[in-house]
Amino acid sequence: QVQLVESGGGLVQAGGSLRLSCAASGRTFRQYAMGWFRQAPGKEREFVAAISWSGGSTNFADSVKGRFTISRDNAKNTVYLQMNSLKPEDTAVYYCAREPRDRVGVTNERGYDSWGQGTQVTVSS
Numbered sequence: 001q002v003q004l005v006e007s008g009g010g011l012v013q014a015g016g017s018l019r020l021s022c023a024a025s026g027r028t029f030r031q032y033a034m035g036w037f038r039q040a041p042g043k044e045r046e047f048v049a050a051i052s053w054s055g056g057s058t059n060f061a062d063s064v065k066g067r068f069t070i071s072r073d074n075a076k077n078t079v080y081l082q083m084n085s086l087k088p089e090d091t092a093v094y095y096c097a098r099e100p101r102d103r104v105g106v107t108n109e110r111g112y113d114s115w116g117q118g119t120q121v122t123v124s125s
Contacts, residue, residue, distance in 0.1 A: 001114070002024050002114045003026045004116035005022065005116055006096050006117065006119040007021050008020040008021050009094060010120075011123075011124065012124070013123070013124050014124065015085060016086050017082070017084045017085075017086065018086065019080055019081070019083070020036070020080065020081040020083070020119060020121070021078055022080075022096030022116055024078070024079075024098070025077065032053060032101070033052050033098075033099040033104050034050065034051055034070075034072060034099065035047065035051075035096065035098075035104075036081045037094070038090075038092035039092055043092075045095070045109055047061055047107035047109070048094070049064065050104040050106070050107075051070045051071065051072050051079060051104060052102055052104050053102050055074075057104045058070055058104060063089075067084050068082065068083050069081075069082045079096060086123045088123045088124065089123075090123050091121060091122050092120075093120050094120075095115055095117075097113075097116070098112060098113055098114040098115075099112050099113075100113050
């Protein structure tokens with residue numbers, strides 16, 4: 001089992017930036033992809049981005065392409081989501097999750113088997 005803990009959320013003005021981190025602990029020796037999802041009030045959780053174990057492959061939702069980047073440091077068991085040019089519609093709770101078969105193309109949350117508790121991101125207009 002792996003435990004995931006997100007951090008880095010907060011309140012930011014539109015146009016600003018935030019970097020989220022997700023630290024993994026536990027049985028992390030297997031290769032896996034990592035993803036970020038978000039859930040806004042009254043909406044379903046949606047895919048944001050994913051990165052392969054090697055970091056060589058990434059996938060982004062259309063709504064964040066060109067504004068968000070995803071990276072990882074396997075030595076630190078940590079994945080990052082750099083969010084630039086933030087918009088009020090990016091306001092949500094952001095979750096990191098593990099995709100156990102190293103598939104960045106998986107955008108359905110059912111493909112992810114471990115989840116963090118989430119971190120709130122609020123973008124003011």
